[in-house]
Amino acid sequence: MKREAKWYIDTKLKPPKAFFEWCDSQIHTFKWSNKQKTILASERKGCEVIERRLTKRTDLNFSDKFYTFAIILVTSKRIEIQTYAYWSEIRDGKQFIDSDLVNFERLSNGERIEVTGDCNSYYFGLSPNQIMGGPYTGTRFYQNDWLEKIKTISELKYISFNQIDIYGIRHFYKYRNEIEFLQKIKARRLAEEVMYPGYCFSERGYTRIVDMRTLNQKWLRENKAYFKNSDNNFLAFELEKRIRQRNGKLVPGIENYLTYKDINKIPKGVGMVRFQNWVIKNKVDFTYYLDYLGMLSDLSIDPTNNENLIIPKDLEKAHDNAVRLLNIIFEENLEKIKAKEEQDYREAMKSREKLQTTIDGYAFMVPEKLEDLIKEGKELHHCVGSSAYVEKHRKGQITILFIRKSDEADKPLFTLEYKSGEIVQIRGKHNISAPYEVFEAADKWVRWVSTRDRKGAVA
Template structure:
């Protein structure tokens, strides 16, 4: 029968009195005094005292700071991490301190259990204590020093492992993979044992990934690949790189590990020899994420990636930049064709009111020019796209005596002025806003039956 969360907590290891004494010592008490009177919030001795002058308006009722204290307890059969929340408050000058268990972890007999506790209720899992949901269960925790690291190394279920350094947050990983780590340490697979014990996340080829994939490593895998790792400093990435390159009927070229992650091998086009490709990467010092972007550009341009001059251009930077320019030109031509239809629908929005001309952009690219001239974001691809599609409408507000000079940009959306901005996104003078409101009123009356943003 599966045990309930409360069963684990009811049978937890008992922290020593020294732990709770230490917890209380970390919480300050308070003292107010003047020439006639002294108020001491508590008679606790082994703690700091916050002293203040006693005045008529002294605040003697308030909440103190939430503190979370933790302890790691170790026996030959158990490792437990217990964390307690301490709430202190002062009521009419008297200190009140309450505490309770909030998070509990137990490692025993191959099982790792997590239990959270709040208001007398307990359930499996851990809860954040500080900083909302993003704070994590151990955010800002203060850990009691009680030789727990040495006890784990000398008396716990992990005593057969060589553990160079140990943080309490690393216990979970080391305990989970203790069998694999012990095997690797016995065959002196130094690097792989270190990677399993202390997995590192690296930024490779545009994403964050672990240097070791524990979905792959199991007893069978370790036995099969023992010769590769035994008495060596070879790591998981080196092994996988070699294996995947061999599947491409090639061998590893020395130095390629600086440029290629093993997960990149299946992204290399098939129309080239893998050894030749590695030599090209190394010779040109190619950033593979940049190369992948180049391949995506080729696909967007409908260019077949099936020849060496496309797969391995002589100059990847020039090839990439030319592809960007060509793609932009193609998209620009498509946008302008689409905008011709849109312009015909909104050209009647052009009006001259008082000293200002309200100009409808003649081309989609005019928004890009406007954005650059006024140093704001209307020239961004999102605004251009929404203006073309009719999800919003961009109008240029110009001095009627100099309509070629950018002055203000107006966004009209859902039948009203959504925003009106000048250079560097600044607010316009009040009289400009007044004129803009007149324009909105005029076009609102004349265009009730027309559909635009």
């Protein structure tokens, strides 16, 4: 049963005295001096002393620095991450230090509890430590024996691993039953994929290695025989399964171009083997292909009865022809598109503004007007301006963001589609896939969004 937020603080584990002594040692102090006089801001031992010259103009009253320190405490039934904030201030040459517990996480009894505090008031959730940062940005962690205790006495002791970080602790705890099961049956590769989630790179860009919405206890039991004592992986298994459901057989190499989620998007009017051979031979970017199908839909063209439309001899030429036709239609209907910018979209924009930030030199920007999507599509020669994307963005079914160099925010560069807390795709001019550094910045952006507003509901 979930209790009041303050109850978790009142019943938290008690950090050792050595932790607070270590925190004190990490906070510098000051020493001002001249030939006649010396002022030492604090008598604390073991901390860094910053020495400065004492003059008539020396300011002896100022706010010094903000610090955050964390400790991980482990028992057989509980893992806690306690973060303490410290504020250093100089008043009349003397140092005053205040501290408070600001973030608290508890993993226990199958639950992950998050509590944040301010002036002895506590509520659920975590607070960022810095502007444009997360709850652990800039935090220094105390080096106690937490890793060994997690491996030997905690609820995670049945999982085999070497290293783990703060985010890994959360992930392992959330999926510990699945990880334990996979390690027990020696499903080596799948166990690693679940333990260390990420993306793989293929011809079509970056794909999340394991979808934990699909991989659950029931799924594992049903497919135990396939993964037991093997290095079989999630994506290959699901891809082959979906192709068989379409009465086809997997063609080796198709895994570089399609994921299992793509199979049900392939039109019915072509055989699966023929389609796979066409994709491999022409090195088809499937997202680019889906844009092509989407434009056919916008043009009221049904490809299912025409194999030449489903697998055109020159996909790029067919795609560009569709873009040109749509741009003509959109130009003719631009005023109608503008008219759709009613109060519902303006209200939606207010909630989406919190998604805007700058990471690693890239600005993540939400379009201010629906017509900006059309302009973006025309500038980059891709389909973000199609009616399907405009409508889905307007209704909040997806969120489109522009990724631009922070010093060239007016120059279109890449377009990001975001849905259900995940990146769907990132595309540049003529639908090129984003380079690794852009995708890496976008992945950081996703984590920033998730830690910044856990209570929000953004498509």
